[in-house]
Amino acid sequence: MKPDSPPSANARHRVHRAADRAHYDRDTIHGIVDAAYVCHVSWHDGDNVLCIPTACWRVDDHLYIHGSNGSRMMQSLAGGTQACVAITLLDGLVLAKSAFAHSMNYRSVVIHGQFSTVCAEDKPAVLAGLVEWILPGRTQDVRAADANELLATTVLALPLTEAAAKIRNWGPRDKEADVDLPCWSGVLPMQMQAMPSKALDASCSTPEAVDHWSRGAVIRN
Ligand SMILES: Cc1cc2nc3c(=O)[nH]c(=O)nc-3n(C[C@H](O)[C@H](O)[C@H](O)COP(=O)(O)OP(=O)(O)OC[C@H]3O[C@@H](n4cnc5c(N)ncnc54)[C@H](O)[C@@H]3O)c2cc1C
Numbered sequence: 001m002k003p004d005s006p007p008s009a010n011a012r013h014r015v016h017r018a019a020d021r022a023h024y025d026r027d028t029i030h031g032i033v034d035a036a037y038v039c040h041v042s043w044h045d046g047d048n049v050l051c052i053p054t055a056c057w058r059v060d061d062h063l064y065i066h067g068s069n070g071s072r073m074m075q076s077l078a079g080g081t082q083a084c085v086a087i088t089l090l091d092g093l094v095l096a097k098s099a100f101a102h103s104m105n106y107r108s109v110v111i112h113g114q115f116s117t118v119c120a121e122d123k124p125a126v127l128a129g130l131v132e133w134i135l136p137g138r139t140q141d142v143r144a145a146d147a148n149e150l151l152a153t154t155v156l157a158l159p160l161t162e163a164a165a166k167i168r169n170w171g172p173r174d175k176e177a178d179v180d181l182p183c184w185s186g187v188l189p190m191q192m193q194a195m196p197s198k199a200l201d202a203s204c205s206t207p208e209a210v211d212h213w214s215r216g217a218v219i220r221n
Pocket of ligand 1: 012013014015016017018088089090104105106107108109110111164165166
């Protein structure tokens, strides 16, 4: 499958509904994945359809998730079952003049495919990527995972090939007959915002990245 080009009409990641909002290029998809901390993973475990939220991060053209070897999600997905992953960033509430035309501004990505298990050799680097994802520079400050911790953890990779992004980033689209109705309409923008950190550990100086965070930095946008 060629990346960046619109998928064929019957491809499972082809957006049909509101297709003008669809994007298939790598930069757009990576940008949305990179702004997220959490994804929702769906799969069929043989009995039920499940949808579980979990932490995620990207390295190159793969989305990564991790978990205990005992997690049923990790066990099912490591077995190669088909999965579908959704990432959603809510950017605003769209208030229209009619109840019907209310909407949301968003950036979302849906990825289809099969996870593969990251081998023992690659696991330390991929997991270090997660720590860096949480806070850049963090791997320099903390103890790295030891052999037992690595053994107890499954890390899974999903290619970002069968993926589509969908973006809505405009104001209300009212019917012409509603445009002059005497009620406020517009967008209430939303953004993920860092908050001051609580000083739990007075035994060492605050790292620069934590200090930056505490000053209300805008988190990945
Ligand atoms: C914050 C938010 C709020 C939304 N609110 C509503 C709502 O209230 N009502 C509503 O009908 N829809 C809403 N949507 C859009 C919704 O996600 C679907 O795109 C839409 O419902 C069309 O569904 P469908 O099954 O017809 O998709 P189809 O176009 O048939 O889906 C085909 C394929 O396109 C891809 N795809 C579909 N939707 C998305 C997506 N959002 N992002 C990335 N890839 C996608 C998937 O790979 C899917 O398999 C919302 C989306 C977001 C992010």
